[in-house]
Amino acid sequence: MNWDILIRYAPALVGGFGVTIFCWLMGSAVGLAIGFAVALAAAVPSRALKAVLRVYVEVLRGTPFLMQLFILYSGGPAIGLRLSATTAGIVGLGLYSSAYYSEIFRAGFAAVPRGQIEAAMSVGMAPIDILARVRLPIALVAAAPPIINTLIVMSKETVVLSIITVPELMYQMQTMAAETFTAFDAIFAMAVFYWCLVEVVSRLGRRVEERATAFLASR
Amino acid sequence: MRLSVIFHSFGYLTQAAGVTIALSLAGIALGFVFGTLACVARFSGKPWLERLGGAYVSVFRGVPLLVLLLFVYYFLATVGLDVPALVAAIGGLSLSSGAYQAEILRGALNAVPRGQAEAATALGYTAFDCWRRILLPQALRISIPPLINEFILLIKASSLVSVVGIAEITRVSMNIASMTYRPLEAYLAGGLFYLAINLSLAGLGGLAERCAAGGAR
Numbered sequence: 001m002n003w004d005i006l007i008r009y010a011p012a013l014v015g016g017f018g019v020t021i022f023c024w025l026m027g028s029a030v031g032l033a034i035g036f037a038v039a040l041a042a043a044v045p046s047r048a049l050k051a052v053l054r055v056y057v058e059v060l061r062g063t064p065f066l067m068q069l070f071i072l073y074s075g076g077p078a079i080g081l082r083l084s085a086t087t088a089g090i091v092g093l094g095l096y097s098s099a100y101y102s103e104i105f106r107a108g109f110a111a112v113p114r115g116q117i118e119a120a121m122s123v124g125m126a127p128i129d130i131l132a133r134v135r136l137p138i139a140l141v142a143a144a145p146p147i148i149n150t151l152i153v154m155s156k157e158t159v160v161l162s163i164i165t166v167p168e169l170m171y172q173m174q175t176m177a178a179e180t181f182t183a184f185d186a187i188f189a190m191a192v193f194y195w196c197l198v199e200v201v202s203r204l205g206r207r208v209e210e211r212a213t214a215f216l217a218s219r
Numbered sequence: 220m221r222l223s224v225i226f227h228s229f230g231y232l233t234q235a236a237g238v239t240i241a242l243s244l245a246g247i248a249l250g251f252v253f254g255t256l257a258c259v260a261r262f263s264g265k266p267w268l269e270r271l272g273g274a275y276v277s278v279f280r281g282v283p284l285l286v287l288l289l290f291v292y293y294f295l296a297t298v299g300l301d302v303p304a305l306v307a308a309i310g311g312l313s314l315s316s317g318a319y320q321a322e323i324l325r326g327a328l329n330a331v332p333r334g335q336a337e338a339a340t341a342l343g344y345t346a347f348d349c350w351r352r353i354l355l356p357q358a359l360r361i362s363i364p365p366l367i368n369e370f371i372l373l374i375k376a377s378s379l380v381s382v383v384g385i386a387e388i389t390r391v392s393m394n395i396a397s398m399t400y401r402p403l404e405a406y407l408a409g410g411l412f413y414l415a416i417n418l419s420l421a422g423l424g425g426l427a428e429r430c431a432a433g434g435a436r
Contacts, residue, residue, distance in 0.1 A: 062417040063410045064378035075403030156283040198281035
């Protein structure tokens with residue numbers, strides 16, 4: 001391991017780490033928002049809408065993330081969609097994860113006991129109140145563990161963004177490797193770094209999960 | 220949009236789809252060996268084996284596949300092994316998949332009633348026979364649906380192998396895109412192939428699930 005090189009490239013690497021976190025957070029926010037909207041829309045009693053949403057989820061879950069990025073970033077300009085690499089990365093990550101989040105939210109809503117909704121209706125709560133005060137809290141608690149799990153999976157997927165030249169950590173590391181002929185060191189450092197990141201996030205996630213379970217049990 | 224690009228690329232992509240499927244099959248098969256070993260190690264009752272199995276799962280689930288693939292690729296070169304990129308690709312895919320399969324098997328083993336292993340011990344089965352004849356067959360039946368799911372994930376993950384230059388669907392789509400200057404059509408065609416493979420696998424998964432449920436009766 002050559003520490004001089006690592007120190008010389010530290011600014012680029014720190015910047016890359018920032019871009020990684022930025023893309024991860026933004027992409028997850030987009031994904032959670034779309035996923036939630038899709039899960040809500042799937043509850044509308046319309047066959048056509050349900051079929052469209054089913055196709056949306058199946059297509060996004062059935063094709064590789066890298067392929068979706070290529071379609072968005074390289075194929076986009078053909079239909080007048082010109083995105084910078086970082087924007088394409090965030091949009092791509094958001095769309096890809098939204099398919100997973102929508103399934104998670106759907107399962108969360110399905111986990112709300114029927115009796116709770118009936119009780120809310122019988123005391124005369126408005127549909128919007130039933131959603132905000134009864135269905136949503138229960139669904140979110142049920143959805144917390146798989147959401148955290150998907151967040152972790154997506155933090156690893158950000159590495160793929162380097163292939164469409166988003167200047168995140170992997171990209172900066174590969175630039176360093178190419179300029180200084182230290183491919184093995186660089187990749188080894190990346191492996192250790194991501195392993196630590198995932199370990200930390202999953203430990204945090206487990207604590208959130210315990211809290212959520214305790215919250216649910218106290219009800 | 221020029222549809223002729225999509226039609227013309229079908230021949231190349233069909234061949235590439237064969238490579239994708241073969242790579243993923245090799246990855247899942249080797250990964251199954253790694254996963255079973257790691258899982259048995261974690262249930263062995265020997266602390267150092269348990270820790271080793273746990274470390275394997277933690278490391279290979281924590282490292283992104285792209286990093287792992289490049290690591291294997293450069294590692295083999297650094298230790299002076301001049302192996303084809305294909306070996307590095309299958310190595311990376313199977314090591315990563317093995318960690319996930321170990322978790323799938325662990326979940327399935329937890330679902331096998333404890334009494335089964337105790338009964339086997341009471342009847343004088345050796346540890347090896349208990350695993351081979353009692354625990355693994357029951358765990359496998361439970362883990363068929365998640366294993367097929369893992370196979371679908373692996374088909375998608377194999378698109379990353381394109382970075383080490385193997386002519387699977389993604390790589391071939393990239394080549395078609397640069398030959399025809401029609402990236403949208405080329406990547407859409409590639410995406411269609413992945414979708415077709417994965418949807419048929421999902422259908423197969425449903426079938427296998429029903430068959431396995433029938434066998435359990």
